[in-house]
Amino acid sequence: MPDIRSIEPLRRRSCSIIDIGTADDFISRAYDIFYTLVILVNLAVTIAYTFDGAEARCGGLLLDIEAATVAFFAADCALRIWTAKFRGPGTKEWRAVCKYVFSFSGIVDLLSFLPYYLPVFFPSGAVAFRMFRVVRIFRLFRINAYYDSLNVITQVLASKAQQLLSSVFIILVLMIASSLCMYSLEHDAQPEVFSNAFSGIWWSVSTLLTVGYGDIYPITTMGKIFSIFITFLGVGMVAIPTGIISAGFVDQYSRIKRISEYSAESDVRFIRIHLTHRDRWSGTAIRDLGLPEGVVVAAIQRKQEILVPRGDVVLAPGDNLVLGAESYAEDERIQLKEIVLQKHHPWNGCAIRDLDISRQTVIVMIRRRGRMLIPRGSLVLLEGDQVILYSQSHLPHGQDISI
Secondary structure, eight states, X not given: OOOGGGGHHHHHHHHHHHSOOOTXXXXXXXXHHHHHHHHHXXXXXXXXXXXXXXXXXXXXHHHHHHHHHHHHHHHHHHHHXXXXXXXXXXXXXXXXXXHHHTSHHHHXXXXXXXXXXXXXXXXXXXXXXXXXXXXXXXXXXXXXXXXXXXXXXXXXXXXXXXXXXXXXXXXXXXXXXXXXXXXXXXXXXXXXXXXXXXXXXXXXXXXXXXXXXXXXXXXXXXXXXXXHHHHHHHHHHHHHHHHHHHHHHXXXXXXXXXXXXXXXXXXXXXXXXXXXXXXXXXXXXXXXXXOOTTEEEEEEEETTEEEOOOTTOBOOXXXXXXXXXXXXXXXXXXXEEEEEOOTTOTTTTOBGGGOOOOTTEEEEEEEETTEEEOOOTTOBOOTTOEEEEEESSOOTTOEEEEO
């Protein structure tokens, strides 16, 4: 029986492939493109199969394509269940699986292939199961996660949800009020047309939404006058949601432009930190690092992978962290001193805790053969070390460094 730990790297790599890939991961990006094409092909086959001519000419080919695409959906769902625990680090595997299966994406994934195979086991319910195949169209929502341009639509609708609900509520109130008024005006003149309040609602819908089917209309003078008023009012009411959505798109693209301009003009600096098993950050989730305000984890390099620094990502020994922060840009410059230890320098061969230096002097870092060392008290200085320190005292042979 193979060791479970031996397949963990394969599961982790499979998770990175089936999830949304980055530009650097060619295999993952290729899978995303292939996944999108399979969804579109499956929907095209489903639509083509409704035409009698297509079914008669190439019905067998359509069935084969449908079988292949549905099998791909089943394999994709199985892979997502198999790698579910890597989408929720720190949670038990069965919880991660349940979270995926009962999510909107998981339910859509299951209903994309289960109705195709269930008639094999339950032939009597074949007609009912076939109705559930229309759920495959919801797989198009996955494409929304792959392209930022489509994500803008979701972000606009989410940000303007309250305004849209308010405008829809106003339209509903106006619709009910106008339908009752028109029923009162037209019921006596044409009782077979405006027979109840629902007839007035159908008229108000076709009028307010400027559809105008013409199957129901007023014939009395007051009814016509009222209808003209409602028609003009309907044009304005329908324009409210349109204006809200348009304003949302303008705000969203303006925000994206401001962010891009800020990122191009702001002076941001990045540093790289390599974690070892001795570091306290190893085994800690990003949300628990306690970083000061203004410092962010920009990226995490783990072996050959670049991880998105979400809050639930747990850091591991060997990770390379890229931290970003705004650069120091005050008017008063902080002056540091740099001393290169020569052979006969009194600090050569001494531990930092044993140095005879002023309390106004602080060693910031030590550069040794291209490596940056943290100035712990037990660290012994060697010949050739570059000692960078802050001091208000005069130091011989010290060179000023401006930050």
